Amino acid sequence: MGKKEVILNKIEILITNHFSTPEEAFAFFDEDSDGKLSKKEIVKLLKQAEISGFIRGIVASKLIEGYNKDEDALIDWKEFKYAIDEISNA
Numbered sequence: 001m002g003k004k005e006v007i008l009n010k011i012e013i014l015i016t017n018h019f020s021t022p023e024e025a026f027a028f029f030d031e032d033s034d035g036k037l038s039k040k041e042i043v044k045l046l047k048q049a050e051i052s053g054f055i056r057g058i059v060a061s062k063l064i065e066g067y068n069k070d071e072d073a074l075i076d077w078k079e080f081k082y083a084i085d086e087i088s089n090a
């Protein structure tokens with residue numbers, strides 16, 4: 001597994017072990033309940049997924065870059081679901 005796969009695998013483990021649905025995980029990490037995950041909120045998710053503090057910021061940026069489909073630099077539910085589906089099928 002490459003580094004990216006290891007990170008995605010950790011995120012999948014976090015979501016499947018701690019939440020009964022991806023909806024629940026999304027709602028949990030969307031701390032301000034605006035329906036979108038900001039970089040700050042994604043960094044917290046990565047912390048929970050035990051991603052090293054040194055790379056959390058860069059990983060959050062890469063995830064937003066990879067899965068944000070519009071111009072808002074935030075991950076909404078649809079984008080999150082897409083990411084989760086891709087991770088689960090990998």
Ligand SMILES: [Ca+2]
Pocket residue numbers: 029030031032033034035036037038041
């Ligand atoms: Ca939010």
Ligand SMILES: [Ca+2]
Pocket residue numbers: 068069070071072073074075076079
């Ligand atoms: Ca977006």
